Amino acid sequence: MAVEFDRSSEGIFQPARRLAVSREVDLLVVGGGTSGCAAAISAARAGARVLIVDRYGFLGGTATAAMVGCFCGVYTCGPDSTHELLVGGVPKEAMDRLVAVKGGYKYRHRFQVDHEIFKVILDQWLLEAGVEILFQTLVVETLMSHGEIKGVVVEHKGGREAILARIVIDASGDGDVAALAGAPFEKGDETGYMQAPTMVFDMGNVDVGRAMQFPESEIRKLLVETTEAGEFQFPRFSGSFSPIPQPGKVHVNMSRVAGIDGVDPWSLTGGHLEGRRQVNDFARFLVKYIPGFENARIDAVAPQLGIRETRRIMGDYVLNRQDVLEAHKFDDAICRSSWPIEDHTQGTETIRLHLEGDDFYQVPYRCLLPLEVENLLITGRCVSATHDGQASVRVMGPGMAMGEAAGMAAVQALRESLAPRKIDRQSLQSALVAQGALI
Numbered sequence: 001m002a003v004e005f006d007r008s009s010e011g012i013f014q015p016a017r018r019l020a021v022s023r024e025v026d027l028l029v030v031g032g033g034t035s036g037c038a039a040a041i042s043a044a045r046a047g048a049r050v051l052i053v054d055r056y057g058f059l060g061g062t063a064t065a066a067m068v069g070c071f072c073g074v075y076t077c078g079p080d081s082t083h084e085l086l087v088g089g090v091p092k093e094a095m096d097r098l099v100a101v102k103g104g105y106k107y108r109h110r111f112q113v114d115h116e117i118f119k120v121i122l123d124q125w126l127l128e129a130g131v132e133i134l135f136q137t138l139v140v141e142t143l144m145s146h147g148e149i150k151g152v153v154v155e156h157k158g159g160r161e162a163i164l165a166r167i168v169i170d171a172s173g174d175g176d177v178a179a180l181a182g183a184p185f186e187k188g189d190e191t192g193y194m195q196a197p198t199m200v201f202d203m204g205n206v207d208v209g210r211a212m213q214f215p216e217s218e219i220r221k222l223l224v225e226t227t228e229a230g231e232f233q234f235p236r237f238s239g240s241f242s243p244i245p246q247p248g249k250v251h252v253n254m255s256r257v258a259g260i261d262g263v264d265p266w267s268l269t270g271g272h273l274e275g276r277r278q279v280n281d282f283a284r285f286l287v288k289y290i291p292g293f294e295n296a297r298i299d300a301v302a303p304q305l306g307i308r309e310t311r312r313i314m315g316d317y318v319l320n321r322q323d324v325l326e327a328h329k330f331d332d333a334i335c336r337s338s339w340p341i342e343d344h345t346q347g348t349e350t351i352r353l354h355l356e357g358d359d360f361y362q363v364p365y366r367c368l369l370p371l372e373v374e375n376l377l378i379t380g381r382c383v384s385a386t387h388d389g390q391a392s393v394r395v396m397g398p399g400m401a402m403g404e405a406a407g408m409a410a411v412q413a414l415r416e417s418l419a420p421r422k423i424d425r426q427s428l429q430s431a432l433v434a435q436g437a438l439i
Contacts, residue, residue: 001159019153019162025051025132027410028152028165030139033061034071034396035380036171037122038090038403039410042435044129046411051163052126053134053154059122061173061380063115063396067200067302069244069251070110071095073339073397077109078354086336086360089437091400097121103245114245139172142181148374148419149181167375167410167420171403174263175311175382183370185311187261189387195308195344196258199275203241203283204249204299211250211292216240222289232281238350241286249299253306254282258346262307271305308344308381308394315384316421317366324361324392325353332425333362333439334432335401343391351391362439363398365425368406374419379406401437408432 005012029040032054044050054061062068074091075083083106085092095111098104103117126133134156141153143162151164170177175185188194223237239254255278260271279301286293322328324341338360343351355361367384368377378384379402381394393399408431413420432439 019160021164022161023051024164025049026414027167027169028163029169029171030152030177031061031171031173032059033171033173033380034063035399035403037126038400039169039171039379039407040126040131041090041129042404042407043411044131046408048411048414051132051134053137055138057135058119059126060115060118062306063113064119065304066306067115067300068306069115070112071397072110072395073337074111075109076338076358076360078338078356080356081358083109084358086338087397087401087438089432089435090404091397092436094400097125105245107242112242112244139176142177144181147372149376152177166414169377169379169406169410170382171380173307173381175313175378178313178370178373178376178378179311181373181376183373184314186314187311193346194261194310195391196256197260197262197271197305197307198253199255199257199279199302200306201252201279201301202244202249202299203252203286203296206248206250206296207292208243208248208250211290212243214291219290226285232285235348237348252282255279256344257305262310275305276301309390311382312385312390313370313378313382315367315371315378316369317364317384319363319367319385319389319393321386321388324389325355327355327359327361329362330364332365334365334405335398335439336360336362337393337398339392339395341388341391363393363402365405365428368402369421374421377406377410377420379403404437405432
């Protein structure tokens, strides 16, 4: 559509136009990351007509687009833990499906993932469940009536169109839908600083056995020494690498791109440029100084920065620091987690505050219910939490478990013709347990 404008005016005014309604569904899931996929699968299997939309041409979100090569938060993980399983249901099925095709395995307190195989698995899994998928699509507006969300406006190569839905789940990571709908949100800590993202990359032709025997304390020492000597300018000394299912390859999580606002496109662009610059430095460092990397090379660089924090949508309950560290339990719990408060803060270090032993905290259903908007659920890293609470609950284990709960809650609300805020929480818990979820 061509828009005529006057160069002397301060802005451009688009004329009103009629939008086609391309779909009317029971449930619209916005965001095809691991949490959104879990929501879509659980709801579709329960009989809902589900459409999932995503900005990429593949599913998986941070696990694939940002190449975060492991599921964190699926096991207990403190220094004195025994790495007990914390998730069941859909997230456990994701792990089982990856194991079956040699695309994943347990490694210490994490589950390592082949992100390329995971893309294929997610396609098959969602289609098998009956989920309709729309790729390369952005949500740009919400359709509201008396405080209730009724659908969204999307844009893609075909132009702009409307999608109507009885219930919407915001699994965008950034809380895009909730923010557009007018739900209150927060960003950052008390100073406004958001956790720094990472540009993840893989290296190939690595002697993985030798590389993994080299102590992390020695890697850190070399990072400090080469920075102090002026050879490199590393912004982080707390990163590491780990083996991935593909032979001869490691997943490298070492960079730190500080000061980036992941919902500001200009800031995000600068972050991607800086992230790839850091990838080059870290790769040269590994080849020069770390045994096993002598003949290694960069195998893949993530197409997307690994964003840890942007908007945190405020909900009926706000998960906080004490809830995590004191292992709080809740009457309306939907999942559990023991991931530490892992804060990629300013400076070269990373704050990690662990729970004791194999203890865990629970996430209450109320964290999925945004204030001031009805018929909308939130899941993934944008759920209702403080900066510290989000630093723990943002990872994929609880993210997938929250997604499964959001999908089941949506189905319950649809069947009973209730807003998600009004459903019986004990009935939701029973439905989750019946699907194998651990709450």
